[in-house]
Structures are given as C-alpha cells and as structure tokens.
Amino acid sequence: MSVTDPSVQSAPLTNATRGGLLSHTMILAGRNLTKLRSAPQLVVFSALQPIIMMVLFMVLFGGAVSGSQSDYLQFLLPGMLAQNAAFMVVNVGQGINSDIEKGIFDRFRSLPITRSAPLAAHILGDLPRQAASTIVILVFGFCVGFRTHTDPLSVLAAVLLVLLVSFAFSWISLTIGLVSKKPESVNMLSMMLLFPMAFGSNTLVGTGTLPGWLQAWSKINPVSLLTDSIRGLLTGPTSGAGSHVLATVLACAVVLALFVPLSIRAYGRRI
Secondary structure, eight states: OOOOOHHHHHHHHHHHHHHHHHHHHHHHHHHHHHHHHOOOOHHHHHHHHHHHHHHHHOOOOOHHHHHHHHHHHHHHHHHHHHHHHHHTTTTHHHHHHHHHTTHHHHHHTTSOOOOTTHHHHHHHHHHHHHHHHHHHHHHHHHTOOOOOSOOOHHHHHHHHHHHHHHHHHHHHHHHEEEEEOSSHHHHHHHHHHHHHHHHHHSSSSGGGGGGHHHHHHHHHHHHHHHHHHHEEEHHHOOOHHHHHHHHHHHHHHHHHHHHHHHHHHHHHHHH
16 A cells, blocks of 8 residues: 555654744754855955954054054954944855855745744854954954953953844845845945945044034944944943943844844745
8 A cells, every 4th residue: 555644744844843943043054054164264254354454444544543553443443343243244145145046945945944044044154254253353453452441241242242233234135135136236235235334434433523414324323333332342431332332232123123024025025
C-alpha cells in the first residue's frame, strides 16, 4: 500500500511553526553569520573605512575647527560612530536584494517559517559586523589620543545606542533593498537618503556653524541626536545629554514603526 499517514506529513510543519518568530529568525541569522565567516574581508573593510575617514577629517579639519587635532578628535570620534551607524546599514539592503535575485527566497517561501523571520534575520546577522566596526573605531580612537571622561557603563550605553540606531536604520535599507530591482540601485537610493542625514548633521562641525536652514534640519536629524548622545555618554555630562538619548530612542521607535510594516509589505509583494 502506498497510502501515507497524514499526521506524519504534517509533523514537520507543526514543529516548525511552533518555534515561532524568534527561533526562525535566529536560525536564519546563523546562515548570515556563516556568510560573514566565509568572507572576513567584509568585516575588515567595514572597520578600516571609517578609520581612514576619521584620520582624513582629523588631519584636514582639526586645526580649523578646534585649534588642534587632539581637541578635534574628542569632538570627531562620536560623530564618526554616528556616521558609521548610518552608512553600515547599506549592506543589509544589498544583501537581501542579492539573495532575492539568486532565488534564495524562493526556497524560504516553501518553508513553514514566519513571514518576517527572513527580514529580521538579515538585520540580526549583520549586527555583529556593525558591532565589530564600532568597537574598532573606539579602540583606534583610544590609540591615537581619544579619552573618555565617564564610567564604563556609559561607554557600553554609547555602543548599545549605536547598535540600536543601526538596527532601526537597517529596516530602511531593507525596505530599499526589497523595492529595488538590482543591488546597484540599492546603493544609489540608500546613499541619496543617507548622505543628507550623515553630512547634514553635527558629526563634523558644530550645529551653530551651519547655515540657518541647515541648522533647523540638523537639530531634528537622527544622526545629530545620536552624535549628541554619544558625546554626552563618552566625554562627560553636557546640557541636555539625557534628553538627547531619549530623543534618539524615540526616533528609532518612529523609524521602526514606519519601516517594519513597510518592509513586510514590500516583501510580500516581491516574493
């Protein structure tokens, strides 16, 4: 007889579904971590690029902005951490777009997994690379003269805040990756969005030195809010430091509230 037991066929589906969003996400995130292990040059490049930019800005603008390169480093490093948090997320959109083009998500469609799990997995799988880059920037900063004037918990809070912003911005990149036809267009669209946020901010110079119209944007720019928060957490209490941290967290909440549903909807249309 060739009759199969229906209960046997449905068992994998039941067991997989029972795992829920968290287990599905962690399993798929492990796949992305495997990709990083097989291409360690991605981690190295992610760490070297912001360091090169930081040295370049310090040499070019140090004397003009703060009077000396060492003083400017104290101002610059938190800004570079914030800029890096914004630019690092581009790889998330490129990665998911590339996987879709290769047909990898066609396999996911046949699996009994939560719809949003592959999306969250792409982001979580990239966070270790972002964390490594953040730590390398800090360590390099310490080596060339940057000094914190707070306690270790404040430094840890600054790192976690950077990762929170990276997590939130990753959903923006993810949405762009899902609506773009090719990985090349992901990079172009992401840069068009991120450049005004990264450079229309107080990462390189103080807000007061910017033109009036740009000051208005800089004051509400999430990258500026993150920069002010990091400066307060690393270099000592400043006026409104706590409010900047709260504003940064609220900005992340708004981004997540907008782009998580948008990315899930775009994923449903694309797959």
